[in-house]
Amino acid sequence: xxxxxxxxxxxxxxxxxxxxxxxxxxxxxxxxxxxxxxxxxxxxxxxxxxxxxxxxxxxxxxxxxxxxxxxxxxxxxxxxxxxxxxxxxxxxxxxxxxxxxxxxxxxxxxxxxxxxxxxxxxxxxxxxxxxxxxxxxxxxxxxxxxxxxxxxxxxxxxxxxxxxxxxxxxxxxxxxxxxxxxxxxxxxxxxxxxxxxxxxxxxxxxxxxxxxxxxxxxxxxxxxxxxxx
Amino acid sequence: xxxxxxxxxxxxxxxxxxxxxxxxxxxxxxxxxxxxxxxxxxxxxxxxxxxxxxxxxxxxxxxxxxxxxxxxxxxxxxxxxxxxxxxxxxxxxxxxxxxxxxxxxxxxxxxxxxxxxxxxxxxxxxxxxxxxxxxxxxxxxxxxxxxxxxxxxxxxxxxxxxxxxxxxxxxxxxxxxxxxxxxxxxxxxxxxxxxxxxxxxxxxxxxxxxxxxxxxxxxxxxxxxxxxxxxxxxxxx
Numbered sequence: 001x002x003x004x005x006x007x008x009x010x011x012x013x014x015x016x017x018x019x020x021x022x023x024x025x026x027x028x029x030x031x032x033x034x035x036x037x038x039x040x041x042x043x044x045x046x047x048x049x050x051x052x053x054x055x056x057x058x059x060x061x062x063x064x065x066x067x068x069x070x071x072x073x074x075x076x077x078x079x080x081x082x083x084x085x086x087x088x089x090x091x092x093x094x095x096x097x098x099x100x101x102x103x104x105x106x107x108x109x110x111x112x113x114x115x116x117x118x119x120x121x122x123x124x125x126x127x128x129x130x131x132x133x134x135x136x137x138x139x140x141x142x143x144x145x146x147x148x149x150x151x152x153x154x155x156x157x158x159x160x161x162x163x164x165x166x167x168x169x170x171x172x173x174x175x176x177x178x179x180x181x182x183x184x185x186x187x188x189x190x191x192x193x194x195x196x197x198x199x200x201x202x203x204x205x206x207x208x209x210x211x212x213x214x215x216x217x218x219x220x221x222x223x224x225x226x227x228x229x
Numbered sequence: 230x231x232x233x234x235x236x237x238x239x240x241x242x243x244x245x246x247x248x249x250x251x252x253x254x255x256x257x258x259x260x261x262x263x264x265x266x267x268x269x270x271x272x273x274x275x276x277x278x279x280x281x282x283x284x285x286x287x288x289x290x291x292x293x294x295x296x297x298x299x300x301x302x303x304x305x306x307x308x309x310x311x312x313x314x315x316x317x318x319x320x321x322x323x324x325x326x327x328x329x330x331x332x333x334x335x336x337x338x339x340x341x342x343x344x345x346x347x348x349x350x351x352x353x354x355x356x357x358x359x360x361x362x363x364x365x366x367x368x369x370x371x372x373x374x375x376x377x378x379x380x381x382x383x384x385x386x387x388x389x390x391x392x393x394x395x396x397x398x399x400x401x402x403x404x405x406x407x408x409x410x411x412x413x414x415x416x417x418x419x420x421x422x423x424x425x426x427x428x429x430x431x432x433x434x435x436x437x438x439x440x441x442x443x444x445x446x447x448x449x450x451x452x453x454x455x456x457x458x459x460x461x462x463x464x465x466x
Contacts, residue, residue, distance in 0.1 A: 003310075003336070003337060003338055003339025004339065007336050007339065008336060008337050008339075010336070011332070011333050011336030011337055012333075012337075014333075015322070015325070015329075015333050018324075018325060018329060019322060019324050019325065022324045022325070022363070023324055078322055078323075078324070082318075082321070082322055082323050083316070083318040083320055084320050084321060084322055086281075086284070086286055086314060086316065086320060087314065087320035087321070087334070087379065088337075089286055090284055090285065090286060090309055090312055090314045091309060091334065091337040091338060092306050092307075092309040092310045092337070092338065092339075093337050094306065228285075228288065228302060228305070
């Protein structure tokens with residue numbers, strides 16, 4: 001009986017997806033919130049500025065990041081409320097496997113929301129776009145979501161034992177995601193101007209990839225200590 | 230180097246505090262294979278903290294701890310394969326079915342013949358007919374029985390039980406009684422309980438804790454309940 005990390009990872013990820021399929025709490029909350037903020041931006045900013053194409057990337061990623069905070073806040077909630085956390089922590093699962101499963105689940109939830117919200121936001125804020133731009137934006141979403149997923153998994157694990165977790169999590173998460181929002185917004189704006197700003201697009205994407213690697217290294221170095229005790 | 234015949238729990242001078250107060254203050258604890266140890270004491274005595282340290286869920290601040298010969302925390306992953314933990318709650322996901330919950334834990338523990346083990350475990354606790362129902366639809370007693378199925382799924386060598394009889398229906402209590410009675414030669418039990426009669430009947434040795442320390446420790450054989458109650462009252466006064 002020697003549990004393989006791959007089997008444990010698949011089991012934890014399947015569990016998160018099954019719970020979400022049954023309850024639909026995370027994706028629905030993130031999606032509705034992001035839609036409402038998008039509409040608010042449309043009425044407050046879009047109505048005043050005629051051409052919002054130049055700032056669309058910033059609006060989209062500010063909206064998605066605020067929505068992501070809700071999703072990250074839901075992380076560990078079933079374990080905490082249903083008191084399963086001890087049973088998971090006492091199982092012989094490397095903490096890195098737990099973090100990877102949680103990160104993957106968060107990335108999938110974020111992508112699920114973005115499939116709806118990003119096209120809608122483009123309709124609201126961008127005057128004409130090409131299919132190639134949408135493909136490029138999909139690449140930005142994946143890179144930025146990996147950054148958000150890793151940081152979300154790490155910080156939600158840190159705050160799960162805190163009494164003021166609802167306050168602590170956004171206070172820790174949002175500042176750490178500022179570089180991600182800036183780069184993802186810039187990359188989205190560059191993608192919407194494709195093929196004119198491809199060099200800029202590649203630069204922002206490289207920045208996101210490097211940031212994801214840095215986040216992953218930080219999480220790898222600290223996750224054991226966060227969850228053990 | 231791990232010794233194959235090592236005690237299931239071998240702890241010395243365990244210390245753990247919270248906010249400047251020592252919840253566990255220099256506790257020594259040994260559980261040998263085949264032995265059942267009950268820890269009793271009033272609220273705040275440090276029983277649950279001690280159990281959580283033994284379960285690798287809390288780090289000690291001082292002292293030494295090895296589980297089945299594995300040094301904790303360095304070799305916690307190896308030790309965890311052989312630990313089973315049951316608390317006041319069943320520790321299962323309410324929105325998953327009983328089957329899905331046990332599948333999850335079978336995968337986490339790397340059980341090879343998972344399907345057969347799950348069917349056997351559900352059958353043992355009388356939940357096979359409800360295996361595809363969400364746990365949320367279960368009564369508290371049924372949930373606790375599922376907790377017992379989860380606890381025993383990977384045949385742990387060391388059972389760590391924290392007030393395990395809380396919320397159990399009569400069938401669940403019988404199941405747990407049988408589990409405690411049939412400990413076997415190579416398994417052991419460390420149980421925290423408020424119920425002195427259960428401690429006396431279900432354990433080979435009782436440890437009375439008071440204010441984070443071991444106030445007394447004695448074998449249950451030859452001790453009757455009135456005498457135990459009187460002694461307990463004196464020790465925890």
